[in-house]
Amino acid sequence: MTLVATPLESAVPVGAVAAPDSVLDWSSSAVPGRIVADERVASNASWSAVVAAGNVLTIVDVGGNQSADFLVYDAHDTAHRYSAPDTLVAQGNAYLREGSVLLSNESLPLMAVVVNEIDRQDTIGGACSKESNTLRYGHHVAFQHACRENFLTEAAVHGLGARDLVSNINWFMNVPIEADGSLGIVDGMSAPGKRVALRAERDVLVIVSNCPQMNNPCNDFNPTPLRVITVEPREAAGTEEAPR
Amino acid sequence: MTTLHVTDTVGSARADARAQTGLTSDFMPYLPASASPYVPAGVDPATLTWAETVAPGGYTHRVIARGTHLRLDDPTGDANAHVLLFNADEPWERLNAADTVKIPWQAYLGTGHPLLSGDGRALATIVADTSGRHDALFGTSTDAANLARFGEARPEGPAPSGRALFLKAAAKHGLAARDLPPNISFFQGVRVGPDGAIEWLGSAGPGTSVTLVAELPLIVLIANVMHPADPAPGYRSGPLRVHAWRGSPTLPGSPRFDASPESRRAYLNTLDYAEARA
Numbered sequence: 001m002t003l004v005a006t007p008l009e010s011a012v013p014v015g016a017v018a019a020p021d022s023v024l025d026w027s028s029s030a031v032p033g034r035i036v037a038d039e040r041v042a043s044n045a046s047w048s049a050v051v052a053a054g055n056v057l058t059i060v061d062v063g064g065n066q067s068a069d070f071l072v073y074d075a076h077d078t079a080h081r082y083s084a085p086d087t088l089v090a091q092g093n094a095y096l097r098e099g100s101v102l103l104s105n106e107s108l109p110l111m112a113v114v115v116n117e118i119d120r121q122d123t124i125g126g127a128c129s130k131e132s133n134t135l136r137y138g139h140h141v142a143f144q145h146a147c148r149e150n151f152l153t154e155a156a157v158h159g160l161g162a163r164d165l166v167s168n169i170n171w172f173m174n175v176p177i178e179a180d181g182s183l184g185i186v187d188g189m190s191a192p193g194k195r196v197a198l199r200a201e202r203d204v205l206v207i208v209s210n211c212p213q214m215n216n217p218c219n220d221f222n223p224t225p226l227r228v229i230t231v232e233p234r235e236a237a238g239t240e241e242a243p244r
Numbered sequence: 245m246t247t248l249h250v251t252d253t254v255g256s257a258r259a260d261a262r263a264q265t266g267l268t269s270d271f272m273p274y275l276p277a278s279a280s281p282y283v284p285a286g287v288d289p290a291t292l293t294w295a296e297t298v299a300p301g302g303y304t305h306r307v308i309a310r311g312t313h314l315r316l317d318d319p320t321g322d323a324n325a326h327v328l329l330f331n332a333d334e335p336w337e338r339l340n341a342a343d344t345v346k347i348p349w350q351a352y353l354g355t356g357h358p359l360l361s362g363d364g365r366a367l368a369t370i371v372a373d374t375s376g377r378h379d380a381l382f383g384t385s386t387d388a389a390n391l392a393r394f395g396e397a398r399p400e401g402p403a404p405s406g407r408a409l410f411l412k413a414a415a416k417h418g419l420a421a422r423d424l425p426p427n428i429s430f431f432q433g434v435r436v437g438p439d440g441a442i443e444w445l446g447s448a449g450p451g452t453s454v455t456l457v458a459e460l461p462l463i464v465l466i467a468n469v470m471h472p473a474d475p476a477p478g479y480r481s482g483p484l485r486v487h488a489w490r491g492s493p494t495l496p497g498s499p500r501f502d503a504s505p506e507s508r509r510a511y512l513n514t515l516d517y518a519e520a521r522a
Contacts, residue, residue: 079421085341085383088442089472094381095440105407105424107388120440124351124381126342131364135347135509148362162336163422165362177436181352183345 015145015212017043018063018224025193026227027060030115033231043223044212046150048157050075051200055230056114058197059171059208063224065188067173067211069127069147071165072102072110075203078160080104084123084167094177095120096169102198105166110204115197118172119189125175127151127168128213137215150209158205170211171196173218185216199233271299271483280487284315284453287489294488300481301402303409303467305416306488307332310518312458313491314368316466318375318431321450322482324471325430326384326406328414329359329367332461333521335419337361341426345380347506351436353378353428356500358507359456365514366507368456369494375452377433377445383426384410385472394479403479409467417463430454432471442473459493459514493518 018024029035036055040062041047051057059068074080083105088094090103098116101109113121129148133141151165172190177183210226211219251257273296274280280295293312298304300322308314316325331337340362345351347360355373358366384406390397399408410424431452433445468484470476494500494511501511 083383083426085381085426086386086389086472089382090389092442092473093440094436094442105386105421107386124342125346126340129343129362129364131362131513132343132347132360134364134513135343135360135506138505138509162362166425167340167342175346177351177440179438181350181435183351184349185346 013143015044016214016223019222022063022222022224023192024062024224026062027193027195029056029229029231030058030195030197031056031231031233033233036230036232038229039227041208041210041226041228043210043225044145045210046154046208047210047228048154048205048207049228049230051204051206051230053200053202055232056197056199057206058115058195058229058231060227060229061172061190061194062192062227063222064192064194065172065190065217065220066224066226067213067218068171068226069151069209069211070169070171071151071207073205074104074110075205078158078164078205080106081164081166082110082168084169087123094124096123097121101201102169109201111198111200113196114199115195117194118196121196122170122173122175123167124177124183125170125173125185127209128211133215141215144214145212147209147211147213151207154207154209170218185218187217188220271297271302282317282485282487284487287487291489292487293490294486296486298466298468298484298486300483301404301469301479303413303465304486305413305463305465307417308458308462308464308488309490310458310461311491311493312488313371313455314458314464314486314488315453315455316430317453317485318447318482319450319485320482321447322480323468323484324432324481325484326410326427326467326469327429328410328424328427328465330419330423330463331361331367332463335417335423335463337363337365338423338425339367339428341380341428344428347510348504351381353380356503358510359428360510364510365517366459366494366510367462368458369500370454371457371500372453372455375431375448375454377448378428378430378454379432379434379471380428381436382434382442382471382473384429384467385469389472404469406467406469409469410465413465413467429471432474434471434473444473444475446474457491457493459511460518
């Protein structure tokens with residue numbers, strides 16, 4: 001049996017992928033260490049992994065201003081999961097930055113932001129969905145792919161479902177809140193190769209949606225790949241530096 | 245006051261228990277709801293379906309019909325109604341705080357603000373609000389946070405957490421920890437500064453109220469607990485009044501229906517869903 005030759009003939013209206021002239025910087029782990037996993041998440045795709053306590057997950061914004069929609073759960077008790085409000089109240093600030101600790105719905109640490117190369121990160125704007133897109137843009141975009149679809153696909157791999165989706169983080173997405181409460185997704189502050197690195201404070205399940213949204217600037221209207229690298233950190237840097 | 249109980253036989257114990265009939269307390273449900281001593285002005289008592297005063301640190305919960313108007317009153321200025329809403333027919337559809345602020349392009353709740361699910365529908369709408377001090381960003385308290393702050397977090401104690409009360413209220417509708425997303429809260433305002441710092445606004449004072457209309461049949465969970473960002477040294481909480489009465493949801497022709505392109509499509513989706521089920 002032979003594989004289907006490309007380009008595949010299909011009437012399925014799939015989402016856009018990165019423009020051929022996109023600047024891509026695959027970068028490297030933000031902290032030195034033994035590489036446990038190193039994967040590329042294609043435009044529009046989902047990804048998940050268990051990150052062991054103490055290991056550090058680097059997410060690389062390969063193409064710049066590509067929202068990485070992100071959920072995290074206690075790997076051994078998924079009802080114990082990320083809570084955006086508990087995280088923000090505990091730090092007294094509405095944005096995530098280096099030093100932010102991602103708290104659970106029981107106010108216990110799940111991951112800590114150990115490296116952040118963006119001014120500030122969002123956890124208020126939530127994920128896009130086919131359903132909410134009908135409110136935001138109209139019913140003509142209901143057929144398009146969305147982060148909630150990715151979350152449901154990836155959650156199902158771990159026996160989770162709609163009940164398990166809560167307010168998420170949007171790494172590399174910019175959601176300012178103005179003085180009168182006006183809030184929205186605006187042009188990003190990231191660039192190709194920028195990174196965030198998260199140390200697991202316990203064994204955690206991480207679910208990522210590489211945002212396929214084509215109706216707002218959460219990916220510069222140009223969905224690009226992400227790189228996700230997990231390392232076991234080394235105090236003495238350099239022996240096994242993550243390759244570029 | 246000391247009450248002498250004579251309870252040495254079943255007959256005397258029964259008489260002793262029945263002697264309580266007709267007593268009242270500061271915190272209680274009123275049945276039938278039309279018997280509420282606090283019927284909101286302009287509401288026909290005969291249409292009331294739920295009337296209650298929730299204790300400080302207390303919780304309540306109810307299934308209400310589509311179109312029900314739900315009014316919350318803060319008589320002392322110290323209440324903080326932490327609210328979760330679920331589609332009563334399919335409770336995995338529930339309040340989505342992120343969509344509730346993102347889709348109307350507005351972080352601060354007020355009159356006309358739709359309370360959205362993650363399924364592109366309005367679960368409820370704020371139709372009246374004399375407080376203007378609410379919060380959709382910072383959720384509720386946890387046992388761990390209250391224990392660290394007050395040295396105390398027993399749900400039956402003086403500093404219960406919102407999460408502990410939500411878990412109990414949820415359990416009474418067959419829901420559990422997986423079913424609890426971030427909530428919204430009414431009567432204690434919070435704002436965000438230019439650098440993201442949380443700015444405490446607090447209460448607008450005693451005697452304010454907020455009214456929601458249910459756009460779908462709802463499971464409503466309410467935890468009346470201190471706001472987690474409240475800087476008060478003690479555990480601030482006051483009684484919360486709840487009144488619900490029969491009414492109409494937001495329908496075409498209502499100014500709310502067409503208030504914005506986003507809300508119009510939210511109500512269209514809600515109507516589409518509700519009519520298919522009817």
